Amino acid sequence: MSLDYVKFTNGFEKFMPKEYRDMVEHGPFGKKISVSQMGSFKEILEEHPMCAGCAMTLFIRLAMIAVPNPEDTIMVGTAGCGRLAISQAAIPFVYGNYGDQNGVASGLSRGLRLRFGDKPKDVVVMAGDGGTADIGFQQVLHSWFRKERFTTIMLDNEVYGNTGGQESGMTSRGAVLKMAPLGKKFEKMDMLQMAKVAGCAYVATVVPNNPRRVESVIKKAVLIAREVGSTYIQAYTSCNIEYAIPTDKVMEDAKNVENDRYQFTEYVSEEAKQYLAERYGYKEFLPKPAASAGAIPNKA
Numbered sequence: 001m002s003l004d005y006v007k008f009t010n011g012f013e014k015f016m017p018k019e020y021r022d023m024v025e026h027g028p029f030g031k032k033i034s035v036s037q038m039g040s041f042k043e044i045l046e047e048h049p050m051c052a053g054c055a056m057t058l059f060i061r062l063a064m065i066a067v068p069n070p071e072d073t074i075m076v077g078t079a080g081c082g083r084l085a086i087s088q089a090a091i092p093f094v095y096g097n098y099g100d101q102n103g104v105a106s107g108l109s110r111g112l113r114l115r116f117g118d119k120p121k122d123v124v125v126m127a128g129d130g131g132t133a134d135i136g137f138q139q140v141l142h143s144w145f146r147k148e149r150f151t152t153i154m155l156d157n158e159v160y161g162n163t164g165g166q167e168s169g170m171t172s173r174g175a176v177l178k179m180a181p182l183g184k185k186f187e188k189m190d191m192l193q194m195a196k197v198a199g200c201a202y203v204a205t206v207v208p209n210n211p212r213r214v215e216s217v218i219k220k221a222v223l224i225a226r227e228v229g230s231t232y233i234q235a236y237t238s239c240n241i242e243y244a245i246p247t248d249k250v251m252e253d254a255k256n257v258e259n260d261r262y263q264f265t266e267y268v269s270e271e272a273k274q275y276l277a278e279r280y281g282y283k284e285f286l287p288k289p290a291a292s293a294g295a296i297p298n299k300a
C-alpha cells in the first residue's frame, strides 16, 4: 500500500493492459489533483455497474478525487449500491459483512498505525444509510465514542435501493416507497447530531452537485481523522430508481433537496481547527487577531 503497488515491475511494462498503464502514467497517484481538472486525468473510478444517472456514482467519483493521498488510502464498505462502484475503483477496498464496516475500519486503522507509525495511511468508510444508521449503527456509534481515527461517509440515498425500496432510518417521515407503501411513520434519524454528541471532530453535510464543496469537506475530514479523531460526512446521493427521479432531473433534484432540507452544514471542533491551521495551512481556521482595546469602531 504505497506508490510501489502501482509501479510496473521492470521489464513488464509492455505486457500490462492499457487501462493499467494509463492509471500509472496519467492517474492521480502521488500527484496533487483537483476536481476542477476532471476529464484531464485517469480517474480512480471510471466504470461501474450502477443505474444510469445514479447521483451516488458522481459523489463517489468526486470523493475518490478528493482523498488527499489515494496511494495511501484504503476504503471500507458494506452491502449496498455504493460498493458496486467502490469495489471497481483503483484503490484497495475492504468489504465487510453487512454493518460491520466501522468495526473493521477501527481494527484496520489501528493496525496500520502500528505497522507504519507516523506515515499517514488513511482509512475511509463509505457505506449507505442502511449500513451506517440501521444495521451498522452500533459499531458506527462506538467507533465515534472511541474516537477512532478514520472518516465515515454515509451515502444517504434515504432508502434500501439495492433490495427494492424498503424504508431506512434515514428515509424522511411520510415517504412512500415500493416496499413501504403506507408511508414512513417515523422521523429521519439525526445522525449529524449523534455524530457531534459522540465526539466527532468534524461533521458535514453535502450534495453531489457542488464538486468543490465535496472535495473540500472530504479533504478536511480525512486530514483531521489522521490525528484528531473521528470524522463524519453525510452526503445526499438520491436513488433515482426508488424515488422515480428522471435521469435528466437528478441534479435538479439534488439542488432542490439541498435548498429544502439538506443545506450545507459543517462543524469543526476547536482542536481540529487548530490542527488544520497549524499542520496544513488552513488560513480560515487561524485564530482571529484580538481587536486592540483602544480601537475606535468604524462609523457607518
Ligand code: SF4
Pocket (backbone or CB within 6 Å): 050, 051, 053, 054, 055, 056, 081, 157, 161, 162, 238, 239, 240, 241, 242
Ligand atoms: S438502485 Fe438507486 S442507489 Fe442503487 S444504483 Fe440504482 S439509482 Fe443508484
